[in-house]
Structure formats: C-alpha cells, structure tokens
Amino acid sequence: xxxxxxxxxxxxxxxxxxxxxxxxxxxxxxxxxxxxxxxxxxxxxxxxxxxxxxxxxxxxxxxxxxxxxxxxxxxxxxxxxxxxxxxxxxxxxxxxxxxxxxxxxxxxxxxxxxxxxxxxxxxxxxxxxxxxxxxxxxxxxxxxxxxxxxxxxxxxxxxxxxxxxxxxxxxxxxxxxxxxxxxxxxxxxxxxxxxxxxxxxxxxxxxxxxxxxxxxxxxxxxxxxxxxxxxxxxxxxxxxxxxxxxxxxxxxxxxxxxxxxxxxxxxxxxxxxxxxxxxxxxxxxxxxxxxxxxxxxxxxxxxxxxxxxxxxxxxxxxxxxxxxxxxxxxxxxxxxxxxxxxxxxxxxxxxxxxxxxxxxxxxxxxxxxxxxxxxxxxxxxxxxxxxxxxxxxxxxxxxxxxxxxxxxxxxxxxxxxxxxxxxxxxxxxxxxxxxxxxxxxxxxxxxxxxxxxxxxxxxxxxxxxxxxxxxxxxxxxxxxxxxxxxxxxxxxxxxxxxxxxxx
Amino acid sequence: xxxxxxxxxxxxxxxxxxxxxxxxxxxxxxxxxxxxxxxxxxxxxxxxxxxxxxxxxxxxxxxxxxxxxxxxxxxxxxxxxxxxxxxxxxxxxxxxxxxxxxxxxxxxxxxxxxxxxxxxxxx
Numbered sequence: 104x105x106x107x108x109x110x111x112x113x114x115x116x117x118x119x120x121x122x123x124x125x126x127x128x129x130x131x132x133x134x135x136x137x138x139x140x141x142x143x144x145x146x147x148x149x150x151x152x153x154x155x156x157x158x159x160x161x162x163x164x165x166x167x168x169x170x171x172x173x174x175x176x177x178x179x180x181x182x183x184x185x186x187x188x189x190x191x192x193x194x195x196x197x198x199x200x201x202x203x204x205x206x207x208x209x210x211x212x213x214x215x216x217x218x219x220x221x222x223x224x225x226x227x228x229x230x231x232x233x234x235x236x237x238x239x240x241x242x243x244x245x246x247x248x249x250x251x252x253x254x255x256x257x258x259x260x261x262x263x264x265x266x267x268x269x270x271x272x273x274x275x276x277x278x279x280x281x282x283x284x285x286x287x288x289x290x291x292x293x294x295x296x297x298x299x300x301x302x303x304x305x306x307x308x309x310x311x312x313x314x315x316x317x318x319x320x321x322x323x324x325x326x327x328x329x330x331x332x333x334x335x336x337x338x339x340x341x342x343x344x345x346x347x348x349x350x351x352x353x354x355x356x357x358x359x360x361x362x363x364x365x366x367x368x369x370x371x372x373x374x375x376x377x378x379x380x381x382x383x384x385x386x387x388x389x390x391x392x393x394x395x396x397x398x399x400x401x402x403x404x405x406x407x408x409x410x411x412x413x414x415x416x417x418x419x420x421x422x423x424x425x426x427x428x429x430x431x432x433x434x435x436x437x438x439x440x441x442x443x444x445x446x447x448x449x450x451x452x453x454x455x456x457x458x459x460x461x462x463x464x465x466x467x468x469x470x471x472x473x474x475x476x477x478x479x480x481x482x483x484x485x486x487x488x489x490x491x492x493x494x495x496x497x498x499x500x501x502x503x504x505x506x507x508x509x510x511x512x513x514x515x516x517x518x519x520x521x522x523x524x525x526x527x528x529x530x531x532x533x534x535x536x537x538x539x540x541x542x543x544x545x546x547x548x549x550x551x552x553x554x555x556x557x558x559x560x561x562x563x564x565x566x567x568x569x570x571x572x573x574x575x576x577x578x579x580x581x582x583x584x585x586x587x588x589x590x591x592x593x594x595x596x597x598x599x600x601x602x603x604x605x606x
Numbered sequence: 607x608x609x610x611x612x613x614x615x616x617x618x619x620x621x622x623x624x625x626x627x628x629x630x631x632x633x634x635x636x637x638x639x640x641x642x643x644x645x646x647x648x649x650x651x652x653x654x655x656x657x658x659x660x661x662x663x664x665x666x667x668x669x670x671x672x673x674x675x676x677x678x679x680x681x682x683x684x685x686x687x688x689x690x691x692x693x694x695x696x697x698x699x700x701x702x703x704x705x706x707x708x709x710x711x712x713x714x715x716x717x718x719x720x721x722x723x724x725x726x727x728x729x
Contacts, residue, residue, distance in 0.1 A: 237688050244695045248702050255706055260726050262709040269706065270630060273643055273699050280692060281650045287685070288657045339726075 105155045109164045109177040112145045112187070112228045120221035127214045135202050138217040142195035142224065149188040156184040157596055163234065171234070172297045178234035181601035182370075182439070186231045186362045189443050190355045193450050194224055197354075200575040201347040203568065204457045208345045212256055220351065223249035227359045236283050236293045236371075239363065240276065243327070247272045250356055253348040254340050264339035271336045275326030282319025285312045299371050314381055317372055321383055324367065328360035330387070330424050331394030334417045338401075341413035346457030349409060353416055353453055354446040361423045361442060368427065369435075369603035378430045388428030392523045395421035399530035403537075408456045408466035411534060412449065415493065418527060419445045422508060425520060429511040432606055437507030439598050444492070444500040444586060451489040451579035458482045458568050458576065471541040479567050483542050485580035490535035492583045495528050500586035507594075615656045622649035636710070636717045640703050647696045651689045658685040 119141035126133040156162075161180035165171065198220065205213050226246025233239050251272070255265035287293055289312045290301045305313055326333045341349050368377045368384070377383045398418030405411040419441070426438025459466045462479060476483045492499035505524060512521040567573055586593065610617065622645055629642020658681050664672065666683035711717055714725050 237691075241691055241695060244699070248698055251702050251706065255709065259713060262706050262713065263722050263726060266636065266703065266706045266710060269699070269703050270639060270643060274630065274646065276695075277647055277650050281653065284650065284654050284657060284685075287654075293688075 105151065106162065106164065108148050108152050108155075109179050109232050110166075111148050112191070112232070113225050115141050115145050115148070116221045116225035116228065120218050120225065123214060123218040123221060131214055134214045134217045135198075135205075138198050138221060139195070141221060142191060142198050145224070145228070146188070146191040146195045149184070149191045152179055153184040153188045153597075156181055157600070171294050172292055175238050176234040176294070177232040178296070179232070181597065182362070182365070183231050185439070185597050185601065186359065186442065187228065189446050190227055190231065190359065191224070193354050193446050194220075194351060196575040196578060197347060197350045197450055197454065200350070200454050200457070200572050202571055204346045204461055204572070207461055208258075208347075209256060216253070216256060216345075216347075219249050219252045220347075222246075223253060223351070223356075225249075227355060230359050231362060234295050236286070236295060236298070240280055240283065243279070243363070244276055246356070246359070247276065247327070250348075250352050253352060254344040257344040257348065259343075260339070261343035261345075264336075264343045268336040268340045271326055271333070275323045275333075277323070278319050278326070279323030282316045282321075282323060285316035285319065289313060289316070295366070295371050299373065302372060302376070317377070317381055317383060320367055321364070321387070324360055324364045325387075325390075325424075328357050328364060328424070329417055329420055331390045331397060331417070331421065334394065334398075334420075337417060338410060338413045341416065342407065342410040346409075346453065346460055349412075350450055350453035350457060353412070354450040357416065357420050358423075358442045358446050361420065361427070361438070364424075365427060365435075365438065365603075369430075369606065374430055374603060374605045384428040384430050387424055388517070388520065391421040391424030391428060392520055393421075394418065395425065395523055395527045396530070399527045399534070403530060403534045405534075406467060406469050408459065408468055408538070409453070411468065411538075412452050412456065415531070415534070416449060418531075419449070419493075421527075422504070422524075425524070426504075426508050426511065429508075429515055429517070429520075430606070431511055431514055432602060433507050433514055434511030435602065435606060436594055436598050437504050437511055439601065440507060440590070440594065441504035443593070444504045444583070447579050447582050447586065448489045448492050448501060451485055451576055451583070452493070454572075454576045454579065455482055455486040455489070458572055461572070462566070462568050468538055468541065471538060472545040473543070476542050481567055481573050482576055485576040486542070487539055488580040488583055490539060492587070494531045494535055498584070498587045500583045500590065503587060503590040615659075616653070619649050619653045619656065622646075622652065634719045636707055636719060636722075639719075640700065640707070643703070644696070644700060647692075647699075651692055651696070654685040654689050654692070658682040 119137055123134045123137050126137065156179055161178065163179070164177040166175045205216060209216055223246050226242045226249060229242030230239055230246065233242060251265045251269045254268060255262045286298065289305065289310065290298055292298050292301060302313065329337045341353050344352065395418045398414045398421060402411045402414035402418065405414060422441050423438045426434045426441060456466045458479065488499065492501035495502045495505045505528065509521055509524050512524065626642045626646030626649060630639050630646060633639050633642060660678065660681050663679055663681045666680045668674065672679035707717060710722065714722055716722060
C-alpha cells in the first residue's frame with residue numbers, strides 16, 4: 104500500500120484540478136470543498152509516508168516498473184518526506200482560510216483559481232518526490248506557470264509583477280536546463296542517485312563541463328529561490344498577489360526551491376565537491392549574508408505590511424542559503440529546520456495580512472493602532488506570536504533554527520556570518536516591534552482620517568473575521584510554539600536521519 | 607581554427623543565447639522581451655539536440671544492417687525526446703506570457719517597460 108503512496112499525491116492534485124475545472128459548469132460552490140479535500144488527502148498521505156520513512160527507512164517508486172537509470176523514479180527519503188509533509192499541511196491550512204478572502208478579492212474567478220492552485224501543488228509535490236533531474240525541470244515549470252497565474256489575478260499591477268517574475272523565472276529554468284545539458288552530455292544520466300555515483304569518478308580539474316553544469320544549475324535554482332542579487336521578482340509579486348496566493352506561494356514556493364538546492368548540491372554533486380572542488384558554497388554564503396542584511400533593512404523601510412513581509416522573505420531565504428553554505432551538520436539542521444519554521448511563520452503572517460485586508464480593508468502599517476487589537480484580539484495575538492518567532496525569541500520556533508545556524512557559523516569560524524545572524528535578529532526586532540508597538544500601544548487618535556480614507560464599515564465587517572479565517576492563523580501560531588518546544592524531537596527523529604552522505 | 611570550425615554548431619548556439627539574453631535585458635518593449643525569451647529557450651533546446659549528434663551515425667530507427675549492440679551507429683535519441691517536453695513547456699510559458707501581456711495592455715494601454723514602472727510608482 105505505502106509503496107504506491109508517493110504517486111498518489113500528484114494524482115490527487117491532478118484529479119482535483121480537473122474536477123474543479125468541471126465544477127464551473129454547474130456547481131461552482133464545490134470548488135472550495137474539493138480543493139480543501141485534495142489538500143487534506145494529500146497531507147494525510149504525506150504524513151503516512153513520513154511515518155513510514157521514519158520507521159522503515161527510504162523507499163522508491165519506479166514508474167512502469169522500469170528500474171532507475173532508464174526509468175523515472177520517485178525517491179522517498181527522510182528529506183523529501185519531511186518537505187512533502189510541510190508543504191501539504193501549510194497548503195491545506197492556507198486553502199482552508201481562503202474561502203472568504205477569495206470571494207472578496209477574486210469574485211467569479213474563484214473556480215479557475217482553485218484549479219490553478221491545485222496545479223501549483225502538483226508541481227511542488229512532484230519536485231519534492233522526483234528522483235530524476237529532467238522530471239524535476241518539468242514539475243518546476245508546472246509550479247512556476249501556476250504561480251504566475253495565481254499572482255496575476257491580484258490587484259492592479261499584479262499582472263506586470265507576474266510578468267517580470269515570468270521572465271526571470273523562465274530564464275532561471277532555462278539556466279537550469281542548460282546546466283543539466285552539460286551534465287547529461289558528460290555523464291549520460293539524468294537520475295540523481297545514478298549521477299551521485301558517477302560524478303565522484305570524473306576528474307574535475309580536467310573537466311570544466313561539470314563546473315559549468317554546477318554553476319548554471321545553481322544560478323537557475325537561486326533565481327527561483329530569490330537569493331540576494333536574483334530576488335528582483337519577489338517583492339512586487341508577493342505584495343500585489345491576492346492574499347491567498349501570497350500566503351500559498353511565499354511559504355511554499357521558495358522553500359521547495361531551497362529543497363532543490365540542497366538536493367542538487369549535497370546529494371548529487373556531493374559535499375566535498377561543492378565546498379572544496381568548486382567554491383559554490385562560499386559564494387552562496389556571502390550572497391545569503393548580504394541578502395539577509397539587505398532584506399531586513401528594506402523591510403524596515405516599508406510601510407505596507409505585505410511588502411514588509413515580502414522583503415523579510417528575502418532575508419529569511421538568506422538564512423536557509425546561509426545554512427546550506429555552511430555545509431556542516433549544524434548548518435544543514437538549521438537550514439532544514441528553518442524551511443519548516445519559515446513556512447509556518449510566513450504563512451501565519453500573510454494570513455494575518457489577509458485577515459486585516461478583509462476586515463479593515465488595508466494593511467498599511469502607518470494606520471495601525473490600538474483599536475485593531477480590540478477588534479481582532481486573536482488575529483493580533485497570532486501575529487505577535489509569529490513576529491516574535493521571526494525575531495527569534497525562545498521558546499518559539501524561529502529561535503531554534505537561528506540557534507543552529509549560529510552554532511554552525513561558530514563551528515566553521517565564520518565570525519562575519521555570526522555577526523550577520525545577530526544583527527539581522529535585531530533588525531527583525533525593529534521592523535516587527537514597530538508593528539506590535541502600534542497595535543498594542545498607539546491610541547486610536549486618527550479616527551477621523553480613518554473614516555476619510557474610504558473605510559466603509561458596511562463593506563468591511565468589524566471585529567474578528569469568520570472562524571474559517573481565524574482558526575488557521577491560530578493553528579499556525581500554536582504550531583510555532585509546539586515546534587519550538589518539541590524542536591529537539593524534530594531534529595533527532597526527522598532531521599538527523601536525512602543528513603547527506605559525507606557531511 | 608579547427609576548434610572553431612569543429613564546434614560551429616555550438617558557436618551558433620552561443621550567438622543565439624546571447625541575442626536572446628540581450629533582448630531580455632535591454633529591450634523596453636515587453637513583446638520584444640518575450641521574443642528574446644523565446645530565442646533564449648530555443649538556443650538551449652538546440653544545444654541539447656546538438657549534443658545528441660555522433661559522427662558516422664544514423665537516425666535512431668532500427669536498421670538490420672547495424673546491430674543494436676553497436677550503439678555508436680545510432681545517434682542518441684534521448685535528448686530529442688526530452689526536448690519535445692521542453693518545447694511544450696516553452697509553448698505553455700509563451701501562452702501565459704501573452705495572456706499576462708493582454709491583461710497589462712488592458713490596464714495601462716502600453717507595453718513599454720519604463721512607462722509601466724512609472725505607472726506602478728504613481729499608483
């Protein structure tokens with residue numbers, strides 16, 4: 104039974120995508136429950152896979168019974184099972200939240216929206232599951248095309264943001280394909296496990312093709328991941344996208360890209376090659392460090408909540424990049440743990456922004472005040488929890504990934520990077536406490552100008568939004584606390600077994 | 607000299623790649639950027655196809671004159687099949703890109719990048 108489970112997840116999403124498209128003919132209201140059912144089923148399958156992998160170890164699924172170097176396989180090892188579980192659960196909660204937001208922001212576009220969201224999940228799950236580099240390219244493009252669509256249905260200007268993302272994203276995917284071409288030309292294989300066995304036998308000094316392949320693929324993946332100089336598409340895309348798209352793509356999309364990076368660098372090229380043979384990790388580390396500082400400083404400068412969160416995403420991706428670049432076990436734990444933590448934190452924060460937009464009609468930080476906390480105590484409590492976790496105060500989840508990252512920099516004697524992590528925590532504190540301070544301390548003096556700014560109370564309800572919008576936010580916030588408390592358990596049972604060979 | 611002539615296909619591909627890249631980066635008109643993107647993708651597809659070629663080999667269709675054991679007699683069919691998929695992906699990307707351009711044009715009545723950026727800032 105469980106041998107066939109991996110392929111079940113893409114099949115669920117594919118079927119859901121097609122059925123949701125059909126609901127457009129008659130039963131439009133079915134789109135939301137069907138999308139939700141698909142993510143719940145997929146999450147349950149992913150959890151089952153994760154349980155099986157932690158108990159019995161990795162397993163593979165061969166398509167059509169063709170054995171790997173020739174056929175395509177899905178590889179379920181601790182790393183892919185973990186990422187699979189995280190993305191499906193986050194997507195399930197975000198889609199559960201989406202009913203009212205989408206009705207408000209998208210109107211009659213809701214049915215195709217859910218169909219495209221299913222395509223996005225199909226692509227992302229495929230990326231995580233596959234053990235074949237070309238298959239990965241196809242899934243990467245499926246998920247990217249779906250995310251361009253999900254972003255482009257947002258407010259005014261989102262189409263242009265999505266277009267710029269499309270240009271950069273396609274260039275990234277093309278670089279990846281070009282690098283893969285060099286790799287295939289020199290090894291004759293596209294299977295990851297097969298390549299991992301072949302690459303150490305090649306002579307790197309004499310074979311610049313492998314260097315080019317590695318560099319091209321890394322650049323391509325880094326564009327999708329939004330590592331510092333390649334992040335240009337991200338702020339506009341996340342800000343202007345519909346609230347649900349931001350909450351869906353921001354926590355999941357870039358995380359899956361960082362999964363590809365981990366998979367490519369450590370599991371295919373091997374730790375020795377990317378640290379000593381070719382200084383990929385050194386460059387990645389410095390770029391990530393610059394990205395962390397750059398993203399944090401620009402986040403302070405933003406007055407719009409979603410744009411601030413978008414810049415903060417660049418910084419947080421930098422943490423994952425930094426953890427990967429350390430190439431030691433602690434850095435790896437930090438990076439993978441941060442994939443989990445950041446997915447939950449960013450989803451929670453973007454959902455809070457969505458709640459604000461539906462209830463108050465804007466998410467402009469300069470207009471926040473005390474009355475927001477009185478009106479929406481639960482939403483704001485969740486925001487505060489996630490914000491404190493982003494800053495990195497124990498016992499919330501965000502602290503522990505930063506802790507592991509800091510330990511990793513100490514182990515490698517990279518004092519500059521240690522300073523970057525500490526300074527950026529302070530910067531995080533600046534831009535989040537600024538919001539929290541407004542929400543909890545500032546008395547609502549500007550009532551008159553609020554009314555003048557077009558906040559029609561008849562259009563936007565006051566008080567907490569419906570329970571379907573509050574529960575996911577609270578679940579994320581509670582999960583942050585639980586991840587923080589049980590982080591030792593997560594690290595030992597889930598993350599330790601996924602350590603790449605030779606690390 | 608022989609190095610240049612012997613790799614003429616690759617030089618052609620590099621030229622195409624650079625032309626595409628130039629258009630993506632420096633052209634202001636969004637349609638021209640898409641054309642550049644398309645050229646860029648095509649050059650990579652050609653690179654894969656060129657990588658399949660062998661000297662003195664025939665098309666990968668079974669011919670009793672060449673036994674299957676001597677694979678050197680047949681060119682590698684795998685890159686072609688892979689690139690069929692990549693072409694489909696490219697077509698889908700173009701479709702999405704043009705759909706986005708139609709939306710942008712409906713909103714702003716222009717496809718000039720700098721004017722669009724100005725519009726975005728004003729709003």
